Amino acid sequence: MTEHGPRALIEASGVTKSYGGKVVLEPIDVSLHPGQILGVVGESGSGKSTLGRILLGLLDPDAGTVRFDGVDINRASKRQLKEVRARLQVVPQNPQTSLNPRLTIGASLRFNMRAHGIARAEQERTITRLLDETGLPADSASRYPHEMSGGQLQRVAIARALSTNPEVVVCDEAVSALDKSVQAQILNLIADLQRERNIAFLFISHDLAVVEHISDDVLVIYRGELVEHGPAARVWTDPHHPYTASLLAAIPAREFLTGAAKPAAAALRKDPPQ
Amino acid sequence: MRNEVVLSVTDLTTSLAVGSATRQIVKGVSFQIKAGETLMLLGESGSGKTVTAMSILQLLGSRAQFTGSVQLGDTEMLGASDRTLQQIRGSRVALVPQDPTGALDPLMHVGAQIAEVLRVHRVERDRRKAARRAIELLDSVGIPDSARVARRYPHELSGGMRQRVAIAIGVSCSPSLLIADEPTSALDVTVQAQILNLIDELKERTGTAVLMVTHDVGVAYDRGDAIAVMNAGQIVETGAVREVLENPKHPYTAALLRAQPRPGVPRGHLPVIDRTALAAKEAS
Numbered sequence: 001m002t003e004h005g006p007r008a009l010i011e012a013s014g015v016t017k018s019y020g021g022k023v024v025l026e027p028i029d030v031s032l033h034p035g036q037i038l039g040v041v042g043e044s045g046s047g048k049s050t051l052g053r054i055l056l057g058l059l060d061p062d063a064g065t066v067r068f069d070g071v072d073i074n075r076a077s078k079r080q081l082k083e084v085r086a087r088l089q090v091v092p093q094n095p096q097t098s099l100n101p102r103l104t105i106g107a108s109l110r111f112n113m114r115a116h117g118i119a120r121a122e123q124e125r126t127i128t129r130l131l132d133e134t135g136l137p138a139d140s141a142s143r144y145p146h147e148m149s150g151g152q153l154q155r156v157a158i159a160r161a162l163s164t165n166p167e168v169v170v171c172d173e174a175v176s177a178l179d180k181s182v183q184a185q186i187l188n189l190i191a192d193l194q195r196e197r198n199i200a201f202l203f204i205s206h207d208l209a210v211v212e213h214i215s216d217d218v219l220v221i222y223r224g225e226l227v228e229h230g231p232a233a234r235v236w237t238d239p240h241h242p243y244t245a246s247l248l249a250a251i252p253a254r255e256f257l258t259g260a261a262k263p264a265a266a267a268l269r270k271d272p273p274q
Numbered sequence: 275m276r277n278e279v280v281l282s283v284t285d286l287t288t289s290l291a292v293g294s295a296t297r298q299i300v301k302g303v304s305f306q307i308k309a310g311e312t313l314m315l316l317g318e319s320g321s322g323k324t325v326t327a328m329s330i331l332q333l334l335g336s337r338a339q340f341t342g343s344v345q346l347g348d349t350e351m352l353g354a355s356d357r358t359l360q361q362i363r364g365s366r367v368a369l370v371p372q373d374p375t376g377a378l379d380p381l382m383h384v385g386a387q388i389a390e391v392l393r394v395h396r397v398e399r400d401r402r403k404a405a406r407r408a409i410e411l412l413d414s415v416g417i418p419d420s421a422r423v424a425r426r427y428p429h430e431l432s433g434g435m436r437q438r439v440a441i442a443i444g445v446s447c448s449p450s451l452l453i454a455d456e457p458t459s460a461l462d463v464t465v466q467a468q469i470l471n472l473i474d475e476l477k478e479r480t481g482t483a484v485l486m487v488t489h490d491v492g493v494a495y496d497r498g499d500a501i502a503v504m505n506a507g508q509i510v511e512t513g514a515v516r517e518v519l520e521n522p523k524h525p526y527t528a529a530l531l532r533a534q535p536r537p538g539v540p541r542g543h544l545p546v547i548d549r550t551a552l553a554a555k556e557a558s
Contacts, residue, residue: 043462043463044433131372160346180530180533181529183533184545187542188542191543195471195542206462206463208463213535213536213544236537248466250463250466251463251492251495252467252492252493253492253495254492256492256495256519256520257492257534257536259538270434
């Protein structure tokens with residue numbers, strides 16, 4: 001694994017979840033360190049979003065514990081939980097449905113900050129700074145969600161997550177609905193935030209190429225079970241689990257697009273090179 | 275049959291009424307597709323790729339205005355009567371939609387939905403024969419236990435299975451052109467590979483021409499014979515898939531390829547498509 005400081009911000013151990021007798025998450029351990037980008041890869045129904053919701057404290061696990069900076073979030077007091085929530089934010093897949101259509105962007109950002117007790121004067125300063133930091137036009141605060149493009153709305157969702165000055169941001173398929181050109185901008189933004197502010201990200205996605213690019217380490221989940229965990233580059237080039245290998249093999253035109261070694265390249269060349 | 279031009283689009287423009295104004299979405303595109311060939315229409319959101327496909331099918335309603343020509347076999351689609359279009363759609367040209375859940379009737383068994391198409395297009399007039407043929411079609415798209423699945427409702431099937439059903443409906447009347455609009459964008463990669471294999475197989479078996487609308491450069495490279503890259507309502511580059519994508523001539527195609535996340539590009543340094551610079555280059 002990539003080396004990080006000894007203190008984990010999120011430490012989940014033995015977390016499980018079932019819905020109506022159907023196991024969606026087998027016992028799983030996850031730790032996330034300050035400034036680490038941890039990718040979680042899986043297909044629909046793999047349990048990756050369930051894991052994300054459990055780590056966010058939005059869903060109680062059936063067994064196991066989730067600690068945020070030492071605080072057991074399933075047994076924390078309301079006060080403790082509120083403090084954790086400011087430090088642990090989320091960027092959802094679809095900002096169109098997660099932003100209130102009747103609030104301006106500025107009002108949405110203020111709403112989140114007010115909920116976490118940030119003073120009025122500071123709210124305005126933060127909005128100006130965040131719009132700049134996330135590459136949004138300065139007049140965005142007075143606009144409504146329907147007046148913005150999908151890529152801009154995803155930046156707003158990131159700005160909203162950043163507004164409470166979090167140490168961890170959970171991104172659940174945060175770039176999946178975006179065009180590749182817009183996706184590249186958002187991935188660059190996430191990388192900048194990690195580098196400049198040492199924010200840790202839990203990056204949940206079905207897209208292995210995106211996860212490989214952005215993450216330090218990767219968890220691969222298959223039918224609720226953690227099948228692989230390792231540094232992103234290793235998982236990409238040398239998958240240990242057959243499921244990971246099949247995911248990689250299913251990426252269309254992987255060799256062409258990513259320059260990954262074609263397994264049969266040597267075998268294809270019948271004549272020795274001159 | 276092969277090498278026969280199935281679809282010929284010439285100088286197509288499509289304008290849509292937006293509020294009280296009219297906006298030209300497709301700005302003069304031309305391309306041809308031959309029998310047994312897959313043409314990839316590659317572009318990002320708003321490029322006009324889906325509107326181009328819907329223009330071919332004449333599915334944009336009365337708010338749309340067209341110029342140019344869309345020739346399907348010997349039929350001109352632009353300005354064709356509703357009656358003619360109803361006969362052609364589903365039989366000579368069929369659509370595989372992006373979201374099969376929305377395209378299938380939630381209140382009808384999937385077998386009955388296939389049989390209905392067969393009877394409407396008079397491929398099979400007899401009710402029982404149509405039902406039997408529907409099961410054969412489910413078989414042909416790789417659905418196991420097809421007789422039982424025929425009596426299932428769409429919500430009882432997985433996304434991949436629903437897309438197979440939509441494809442079965444698409445190929446039920448042996449169309450000469452199959453239009454697939456982002457047919458795998460909503461599916462997991464492993465299921466995507468199966469569905470793309472299925473479309474390839476059907477094309478091989480029946481010699482139908484395929485027009486596939488996609489935003490995915492990888493899908494285009496892997497599955498296309500020819501490609502037309504669309505940006506801002508125009509085809510900026512067209513040719514054989516490998517030639518175009520391995521050696522892009524147009525800056526937009528090149529920029530789209532560079533924006534793909536890949537190993538070796540340091541995190542935070544993905545090249546971004548600079549639309550202003552592209553537009554300036556275009557103008558000069």
